[in-house]
Amino acid sequence: MDASKDTMAVRGLCVQPAFSVSSLVSSVQPSISSCATILRTQLSSQRHQLLCCCGSVSESCSAFTNHERARAGRRSNIVGQFSRTGLNLESFGSNRTSRRTVFSMSSAGPSDAQTLSMEEQEFIRTEEKINSHQRAAARLEREVEARTVVDRLANGILSTISKKSGGYPVPSMVPYAVEESGTILLCVSGLSPHTVDLEANPKCALLVAKDLNDRSDLVVTLISEASDVPEHDIEQAKSTFLKKHPGAFWVDFGDFKMVRLDPKQVRCVSGIVIGTASVSLFSGELFKCAAIDPISQFSGPIAHHMNEDHADQTKTIVEKSVGVKVDSALITDVDSLGFYVLSQREGNPLRLRIPFPRKAESRKDVKQLIVELLGGGASPEK
Known part of the structure; x- marks a missing residue:
């Protein structure tokens, strides 16, 4: 590439139907940052934008993202050039000789x-x-959501530095329990490779996800340091573990021991592939001090009841709240600030956050808030 020409090559990928454009920048010359029209490329926190530009050009670039999503019914590549005077993007499939212009503008901007x-x-x-509604929807603070999810679940993927495999990380599926202090308890066998690994190197990570097949849902990774539970804490640790895993008869086996993971950092990822991608990294102390959301413990029964007996009302709430028509809507999770639904819209899945009018104080209060949501909100699109 000739930097003196103030141009740079861009390659992107359109993926249908879940997500439209992912920006893959091959190279950016330092001189580009001073270009009169183009500031830089970046990924939007709400959805992938191929370009980030100055002034009204940014709106055009955002429009291009949805424009190509509206037109493309197959995978296609995007290639183009930026310059001081304008921008031209072309789309091509597997046959590179067949191209078409999908977006073109000058400094004036059509x-x-x-x-x-x-x-x-x-x-x-x-x-x-939809995006505007989702950006404004009230959500739990990230550390509260992470602590709540980890507390509700019971199994995770433990990655240890493998002694046998020459220092490469190796994952294992393990049951766990959370102490009131926010530390994690494992009951491990001395015969397990991950136990040997932790004895050699206590640095590890525990990944917890509600559904490993759903990348749009929250995934929490606890970057931790492991240590054996001290003798004076063992009985209490066993009791905590058995409350979460009543059938764990092996806790008293001679070759098993209680191990405590102390989170040092926590990473939360959600919204992947649905356009609301979010990544958070915060301290283990913040995680351990976070309160567990009091309504989340009722999430399963509330969701089951609504989905079995009141699915039509949930659909109505979504349409009133968001202001768009959906084919169906099922509640997946409930907390004190609102709930998540998995909707179908024009044959495509759409995960949405529906906020309550105010914070729910009890399970009974959730019912009242749902009634309030049914009684008002934005009018659905015609």
């Missing part, structure tokens, strides 16, 4: 109406409505 059909413009408006 209007979206010149590029998009009315149907595509309506698609973009609907997407923006």
Whole structure:
């Protein structure tokens, strides 16, 4: 690449139907940052934007993301050039000789109406409505959500530095329990490779996810240091572990011992592939001090009842709250600030956050808040 020409190559990928454009920048010359039109490329926290530009150009770039998503029904590649005077992007499939221009603009910037059909413009408006609602939807603080999820679940993937494999990390599925202090308890066998690994190197990580097949849901990784539970704490540790795993008869076996993981850092990832990607990294102390959301313990029964007996009402709530039509909506999780639903819209899955009008104080209060949601909100799209 010739930096003196103030251009840079960009490659991207359109993936349908779950996500539209992922920016893959091959190289950026330092001189580009001073370009009059283009500031830089970046990934939006709400959805992937291929470009991030100055002024009104940014809106055009955002429109391009949805424009290509509206048109593409297959995988396609995006290639183009930035310069001081403009931008041109072309799309091509596996046959590189067949290209078409999908977006073009000069410094003046053509209007979206010149590029998009009315149907595509309506698609973009609907997407923006959904994204705007989701950005504003109240959620638990990240450390509270992480602590709540880890406390509710019972199994995770423990990664240790393998002594046998020459220092490579090796994962194992393990049952765990959480102490009131926020530390994690394991009951491990001396015959297990991960026990040998922890004795040689106590640094490890425990990954916890509600559904390993759903990358849009929250995944929590506890970057931790392991140590044997002291003799004076063993009986209490066993009792805590047995409350979570009543059938764990092996806790008293001679070759098993109680191990405590002390979280040093916590990483939370959610919203992958659905356009609301979020990554958080915070201290283990923040995790350990976080309170467990009091409503989340009722999430399963509430969701089951609503999905079995009141699915139509849930659909109505989604349409009133978000302001768009959906084919169906099932509640997946409930907490004190709202709930998550898995909706179907035009044949595609759509995971949404629906906030309560106020914080729920009890399980009974959740019922009242659901009634309030049914009685008001934005009008669904026509």
